[in-house]
Amino acid sequence: MSDETIIKVTDLAKRFGAAEVLKGVSLSLQRSQVTCIIGPSGSGKSTLLRCMAFLETYDGGRIEIEGRLLGYVENQGVRRAAAAREIADVRRNVGFVFQHFNLWPHMTALENVAKPLWLAGGLSKPEARERAEAALAKVGLADKLGSYPIQLSGGQQQRVAIARTLAKEPHIILFDEPTSALDPEIVGEVLQVMRELAADGMTMAVVTHEMGFAAHVANRIAFIDQGVIAVEGPPRDVLLDKDNPRLARFLKNFFDRNNFWED
């Protein structure tokens, strides 16, 4: 496994009004690695992920995507907001999968995937269609090309959203709680697709509450709490950590909820 860094976050700070959500987060996402970001709600994990795609601005620190500063331009130490075109170019190879899918309801599954490819990806319409069909086949939806989102189940919608992201051939995909809006019985089909992506060597950062997925698929887990990364390391080390009381409490809560069968 190479140590090539796709996204490097250094000392990231983010405020919403008076509330400091991120207080100096540093994280490095390596090529072909899966990093799961876990933590209690309100800990800042989604905000961190959204900052990495510049869906949120940030107030301090740096985010570099393959060596290029995201969202800002620096000139002799002075930082100003980058132009929309520049931002789009820096995050061109970043994919993002949302908790609520965010498909465009007036387009079929095929159009949801193909349209950005010919509008913004420089492909011709036939090329876009071909690549979109391949991406939808990859997530097991080759037979749903003409379906509108409303005709699909939540799990199918999320797989269309993953196909839309895959089709732009990103170097990294950021997943923001991709299964949290799904019924329990269809969480599995989305996790299965994500497992396959990981096996293919896709670089992924996943904000999730699925500890099983984190334990088995992640190369690293970052536990974020109160705006800082409190513990980070290989899954076994993090999930068996005994030193950090807040992590211990978070995991105990989780296991208490999921081990209801035993006393």
Added chain:
Amino acid sequence: MSIWDFSGFDGRWAEILAGLSLTMQLWLAGTALGLVAGVVLAAIQVNARGLPRALVRGYVTLFRGTPLLVQLFILYYGGPSLGLLLTPAAAGLLGLAIYSSAQFIEIFRSGFESVPRGQIEAARISGLSRTQILAHIELPQMLILIVPSLINTLVIMTKETAILSAISIPDLTAVLYGIGSETFNIIPPLLFLAAFYWGLLECVTVLGRALERRTSRYLSH
């Protein structure tokens, strides 16, 4: 003198057709201009901050808050003292465009605000530019949501065109009213006028319903 006596129309049909044509032209051009101005100004109001936003807000308040008749009088009779010399038809067209745009801005604004933020974010991360997001994500969806209120406003605007005769535009209303006063039999021309507007509005409404059905396919199933 019967109210069904249409003999006063004899020899006046060319005039009536010209009036009808002028009414239709002013209606179509005025509301088309109003629609375009409405969508542009609504996009400014939703996306901009500060002065531009406040200006659009003020524009809406001013032109929705005053009657079309008063606006037409100010444009046509008050225009010259402001260096704005307009023919009656030009004043009528401009008046309709301004008045209808103020109604349309409000409708488009609510349309823009009804497209969920997440869809815009998904479009941004997919690499779409601001204009592409407007054209391919926001407009197609909001148009569907606002078709009913758009048709409603269009119907009201259609009826408002009858007011244009007040600034001496020789539209259908003016021609027919003229015939009525010359023959001292006002009812037949007015019945004809009412029938014309009713027929036109039925057409607008039927077209609107067809549009609603066509565009809302993806909303049900």
